[in-house]
Amino acid sequence: MKIVICEFMDEASVKDLQRRFDVVYDPQLVDKPQELMRELADAMALIVRNRTQVRGELLAAGPQLKVVGRLGVGLDNIDVAACEARGVAVIPATGANALAVAEYVISTAMVLLRGAYLSSGAVGAGKWPRALLSEGRESAGKTLGIVGFGGIGRLAAKLARSLGMRVIGYDPMLDADAPAWRESGATCCSLDGLLREADVVTLHVPLTDATHKLLDAARIGMMKPGAVLINTARGGIVDEAALAEALREGRLGGAALDVFEHEPLAAGSVLADVPNLILTPHIAGVTRESNERVSAMIAELVAGRLLGTTTTEHSCQHLALPT
Template identity: 70%
Template sequence: MPRIVITEFMDTDAVEWLSSRLDTHYGPTLVDEPDKLAPLLADCEALIVRNRTQVRPELLEQAPGLKVVGRLGVGLDNIDQPACAERGVQVIPATGANALAVAEYVICTAMMLLRGAYLSSDRVAAGEWPRPALSRGRELAGKTLGLAGFGGIGQLTAKLARGLGMETVAYDPYIEADAPVLAQTGTRLLDMDGLLAESDVISLHIPLTDETRNLFDAERIAAMRGGAVLINSARGGIIDEFALARALKDGHLAGAALDVFDKEPLAAGSVLADVPNLVLTPHIAGVTEESNTRVSRLIAERVAEALG
């Protein structure tokens, strides 16, 4: 039986690198095939997953010899860390390997939503010419980017934004006011109320916890500046999706981009369907050809090292 089981897609070169060293079973659709996954877990020592495989006590009980879980990404809300710790299972995230991909996603969508002209292709192709309406877009330079969460990805996003002429502010209760990284990135630390009041663009970079679920509810969204843009590439459930849809339809927000959702994939007829100035992507902000290579190789090497 394989020592390593991979349940979701992984860079081919990294899979081949692992397979040349350790008995490896690569099944990128195993996440949706529990009957096929169960017998593979019986003797495996390492499990490599992305965000859909739920590493809960039920799964851990099927893998009594499991020593390590490699996460092809950084979020760990699909992994029961206390349950892993109780069983002596090491959890390894790909910290930092996809940061640039996420930071670029934030900057790209912020520019697109502020400009407000890139969702009109169907109208132009149909013969319309909405030039006056689409000539009121805004430039990124001179705007204020508010970062809710100022870890590695938030910090890199701030650096990219500063390079394009933005001001940057951050809210993070775990960062001290005199932290060197604030001076290094030219970022001011604010409380949440200050972030909402000052930011033209707000980007979320926080984990989903009991404290952060629906952190951006109707009240907080209403407290954002009129015409602001909201971007979530962190975790679904942090934004109240109904409240966001209403704020976009009412025109309080100029736009929003969501890469993550409370329930993935979205159900047909979701509250987010047919909402103006809303960009929806399927949890891919951190996934590019380059980042997938970095993430996959990092996890392959660290899992192999953990298994000795």
């Protein structure tokens, strides 16, 4: 049985699969579409990250496919309905990178609130902006607003509360009396209410028609003066031009974007040279540890699907995150 892995995967998990299957592993295969389609002709499984577009011609190139493993959780690069129609299972690494994303959110929020870590060049050049950098803010006592209160949002809430932050959340899929709010110590509120109250807003929702530009110019305008915005969810949820304008005008205290409407960003993007803006290349969920967890989970689940020996429930328990 043949497995094609066309984006990077932890080496130990690749070797584990190679012991049991015929494995084609090339992290650059995603950028060689014709070669990828040729390899899929007799493949029973495909393992991808977020760049491979599993739809249309690519999906048709794999007539024997039984399973697509996603080294991550977002499925917007996979035509799930088309896979289901063909009987192809789609398996994400649910929960395996949640801690990495939650830590990114909290650490980045602290950097942006404090505002003291982006002036190394000036200090190294002999300037001494001590007065300017003495206006930073502490995290304790601030309000974190979490949009989308799933696994990552709840982990972020736990970390934030350990710092003395108040947590509020919005999630249309959760009732106001759902146990998750009480168990996490968070308060359920409306989206607009959250934007008006939160000192830090973090997004954890999928990209859908309903969430496309969910934070447009109007909603960004609702945010507290000096508030911080963090998006590790999906590009397109934030109106990038509106965010850049709010930062340039000093209406927001800072922002961090790990995801973008078009990846990679083009030279001359509206986000270039924007003050108090941290840009990272879609790596919030990727650390050494999370890559090991994600890769091991998907290797186990894909192998189990092909061999009929394991279940999703078993794997998630086996690779449970620390509490």
